[in-house]
Amino acid sequence: MYEAYDAIVALLTARGIHFIIHEHVPTQTFAQAMGNLTFPAERLLKTIAFKTRRGSYILAAVRGQDRIDYRKLAAANGTRRTEIFRLTPEEVADVFGVEVGSVGPVALQEGVAVFFDTQVPVDDTVYCGIGRPDRTLEIRLMDLVQITEGQILPLVSDVT
Numbered sequence: 001m002y003e004a005y006d007a008i009v010a011l012l013t014a015r016g017i018h019f020i021i022h023e024h025v026p027t028q029t030f031a032q033a034m035g036n037l038t039f040p041a042e043r044l045l046k047t048i049a050f051k052t053r054r055g056s057y058i059l060a061a062v063r064g065q066d067r068i069d070y071r072k073l074a075a076a077n078g079t080r081r082t083e084i085f086r087l088t089p090e091e092v093a094d095v096f097g098v099e100v101g102s103v104g105p106v107a108l109q110e111g112v113a114v115f116f117d118t119q120v121p122v123d124d125t126v127y128c129g130i131g132r133p134d135r136t137l138e139i140r141l142m143d144l145v146q147i148t149e150g151q152i153l154p155l156v157s158d159v160t
Contacts, residue, residue, distance in 0.1 A: 021135055022127070044128075051087055096108075101129070
């Protein structure tokens with residue numbers, strides 16, 4: 001049931017990356033996380049999955065309270081806004097093997113573009129999904145960037 005979780009933990013362990021797994025009640029939204037968990041809001045990431053018209057996938061990680069600007073995400077991926085689409089919950093499960101609310105920036109599939117917003121704190125640990133709604137990964141952002149071969153670029157809307 002949680003094969004993605006087990007595989008991500010194994011990958012991080014094999015690469016010698018320091019991380020902490022936090023167990024908690026199942027949580028699927030940022031609002032639920034703020035009500036149920038004690039993680040600092042500015043360090044809590046949500047990861048949203050997208051597909052391009054060409055069939056490739058994108059994971060975009062931003063602070064939980066932020067909104068992704070689709071034009072900025074498209075520019076980060078070298079495409080146009082009309083070329084990217086947010087995955088449905090069913091597509092997230094089919095493609096990444098996880099349910100919405102437990103998506104994290106570590107993809108087990110080849111060729112997934114991973115982007116982190118510039119407002120995510122780089123000098124501290126962050127908290128993000130790891131394939132289970134009752135677990136949260138605490139890890140340094142720069143370790144996430146390294147393991148995912150991700151990029152840190154502006155992704156969020158200027159309007160709050």
